[in-house]
Amino acid sequence: MAFKLKAPYETSITPVYHVDEEDGVLGRANNNCTITVNNKIKDPKQLKEVISHEEIHVQQFKKFEKSNGRKGLDYNDKYVMWNGKKYPRKDGKIKYNGKWIKEGSKAFPWEKEAYLKENKQK
Numbered sequence: 001m002a003f004k005l006k007a008p009y010e011t012s013i014t015p016v017y018h019v020d021e022e023d024g025v026l027g028r029a030n031n032n033c034t035i036t037v038n039n040k041i042k043d044p045k046q047l048k049e050v051i052s053h054e055e056i057h058v059q060q061f062k063k064f065e066k067s068n069g070r071k072g073l074d075y076n077d078k079y080v081m082w083n084g085k086k087y088p089r090k091d092g093k094i095k096y097n098g099k100w101i102k103e104g105s106k107a108f109p110w111e112k113e114a115y116l117k118e119n120k121q122k
Helices: 044-066 109-121
Strands: 016-019 027-030 034-038 073-075 079-082 085-090 093-096 099-102
Touching (some): 044 109
Antiparallel strands (some): 027 034, 073 079, 079 085, 085 093
16 A cells, blocks of 8 residues: 655755855855855845745756756756747846846746745745
């Protein structure tokens, strides 16, 4: 007989590393499914929010892998892939809708999704 047990507590297997970051960067989700957060963050509430936001990007990376690139998020030094579409990337900016926009902007659909899901979790 098979059955599923759900833990009575939250679990996460995403590795989180506290590192020196450049000014203005609170956290990063890496496409190897790890998260780095700025080690200058001392407020536990802010730290939790940053990790929660970056975890959504990790889920987007996993979705990309499961869908063979048709859905979700991936990136390299030259481009960002979102739901099967490639966006050029250079010098800390991404070309989106004909404009070069700074990485991390809420204008990007992957960021909009992350902020939307993050707000639903609060």
